[in-house]
Amino acid sequence: MTSPTTIFDTVESESRSYCRSFPTVFTAARNATLIAEDGTEYTDFLAGCSSLNYGHNDPDMKQALIDYLSADGVAHGLDMFTGAKRAFLESFRDIVLKPRGMDYRLQFTGPTGANAVEAAMKLARKVTGRHNVIAFTNGFHGVTNGALAATGNGYHRGGSGMPLSGVTRMPYDGYYGPDIDTAAMIAKQLDDPSSGIDAPAAFIVETVQGEGGLNAASPEWLRAIAALAKKHGALLIVDDIQAGCGRTGTFFSFETMGIEPDIVTLAKSLSGMGLPFALVMMKPEYDIWGPAEHNGTFRGNNHAFVTAREALEKFWATSAFMGEVQDKGDLLHNRLSAIADRYGFSLRGRGMFRGINTGDGDLAAAICKSCFEQGLIIETSGPEDEIVKVLAPLTIPRDQFERGLDILEEAFDRVLTKQTAKAA
Numbered sequence: 243m244t245s246p247t248t249i250f251d252t253v254e255s256e257s258r259s260y261c262r263s264f265p266t267v268f269t270a271a272r273n274a275t276l277i278a279e280d281g282t283e284y285t286d287f288l289a290g291c292s293s294l295n296y297g298h299n300d301p302d303m304k305q306a307l308i309d310y311l312s313a314d315g316v317a318h319g320l321d322m323f324t325g326a327k328r329a330f331l332e333s334f335r336d337i338v339l340k341p342r343g344m345d346y347r348l349q350f351t352g353p354t355g356a357n358a359v360e361a362a363m364k365l366a367r368k369v370t371g372r373h374n375v376i377a378f379t380n381g382f383h384g385v386t387n388g389a390l391a392a393t394g395n396g397y398h399r400g401g402s403g404m405p406l407s408g409v410t411r412m413p414y415d416g417y418y419g420p421d422i423d424t425a426a427m428i429a430k431q432l433d434d435p436s437s438g439i440d441a442p443a444a445f446i447v448e449t450v451q452g453e454g455g456l457n458a459a460s461p462e463w464l465r466a467i468a469a470l471a472k473k474h475g476a477l478l479i480v481d482d483i484q485a486g487c488g489r490t491g492t493f494f495s496f497e498t499m500g501i502e503p504d505i506v507t508l509a510k511s512l513s514g515m516g517l518p519f520a521l522v523m524m525k526p527e528y529d530i531w532g533p534a535e536h537n538g539t540f541r542g543n544n545h546a547f548v549t550a551r552e553a554l555e556k557f558w559a560t561s562a563f564m565g566e567v568q569d570k571g572d573l574l575h576n577r578l579s580a581i582a583d584r585y586g587f588s589l590r591g592r593g594m595f596r597g598i599n600t601g602d603g604d605l606a607a608a609i610c611k612s613c614f615e616q617g618l619i620i621e622t623s624g625p626e627d628e629i630v631k632v633l634a635p636l637t638i639p640r641d642q643f644e645r646g647l648d649i650l651e652e653a654f655d656r657v658l659t660k661q662t663a664k665a666a
């Protein structure tokens with residue numbers, strides 16, 4: 243007997259993962275709605291792990307891409323000049339960089355986030371002539387070997403089969419609880435010539451740790467880390483692959499933190515439409531690569547240039563969208579607070595990048611499973627997968643957002659009431 247998913251079970255590698263939580267075949271998607279082949283509609287609170295901040299198949303991005311395809315626009319051009327790349331660079335300069343007073347050079351790496359992180363870490367090592375990169379507990383930076391060395395998660399690290407070297411792990415903000423200033427701990431270690439910490443080439447940090455459990459660093463802590471980097475001659479790399487492109491309420495997640503990274507990585511929602519596309523931004527003085535020294539066949543995806551430009555023009559040319567995201571972030575905070583308060587759980591994250599720490603991976607999984615049965619796609623994160631993480635598209639209509647949050651709330655009630663009943 244074959245089922246609609248037999249082909250996946252018999253032919254696709256066991257490495258497949260999200261499909262295990264959502265074992266249905268999806269065939270269409272619009273904004274915050276995913277549609278299965280049997281016609282069932284699901285609200286998407288996963289949004290491609292924040293690769294779909296503007297929802298599925300935004301009509302304007304889709305039309306821009308259709309027009310480009312119809313006109314036989316260049317699909318692949320290595321890293322040659324194309325009209326699509328020029329238009330993207332102009333929009334990025336005028337809409338993102340200039341209004342923020344930012345001066346960066348843009349390097350298009352291979353199309354995944356890990357590709358951008360690899361390039362960023364290599365560049366920092368090349369600039370400083372040092373090998374040691376400081377990364378943080380619960381950091382996630384991708385799973386290619388160089389990036390994986392900076393990733394904390396033991397399950398992912400265990401997949402390498404190689405020593406993951408060149409990185410020193412330091413405690414993230416709040417790692418030892420609210421009373422311990424981990425930036426001061428790190429400062430002491432770096433100041434001590436006998437601490438055994440090699441002089442760092444870079445610090446690589448997420449302002450909110452997406453995969454690591456939605457830990458949000460305070461502006462003070464980030465400023466302290468930025469000052470430490472400067473003092474010790476290291477570059478500050480902000481990995482904004484998941485927290486960037488509006489997820490926290492501003493285009494970059496660090497915009498309101500009072501820091502000026504030397505290098506920034508972007509990927510996930512950068513293309514706007516879920517197309518693979520990644521970017522390394524570096525301060526001009528660190529743009530010291532030789533031509534093709536860090537090369538790759540897919541450096542800059544022309545289809546993504548088209549949709550990414552449309553995303554910038556549509557959502558970021560004025561501040562209206564930013565205000566809308568901040569309002570939705572407040573709504574999310576209020577709704578999650580009500581649930582967390584009822585059960586004594588804590589909240590994590592900021593902006594539209596928030597979740598509830600249930601303290602228990604099995605419990606969080608049961609809640610997500612219950613949501614799926616009621617038509618809501620939502621996942622967990624954190625070291626024990628104990629955080630229920632809401633990653634709705636930023637463009638989700640308010641009523642659909644509220645309905646999705648209703649399903650989430652009911653799932654908490656259903657699963658926790660059942661548990662209490664079992665215990666009694």
Ligand SMILES: *Cc1c(COP(=O)(O)O)cnc(C)c1O
Nearest residue numbers: 354355356382383384452483484
């Ligand atoms: C997803 C992610 C990456 C890796 O991106 P891939 O496209 O999966 O390689 C790196 N850093 C952060 C912060 C991420 O969330």
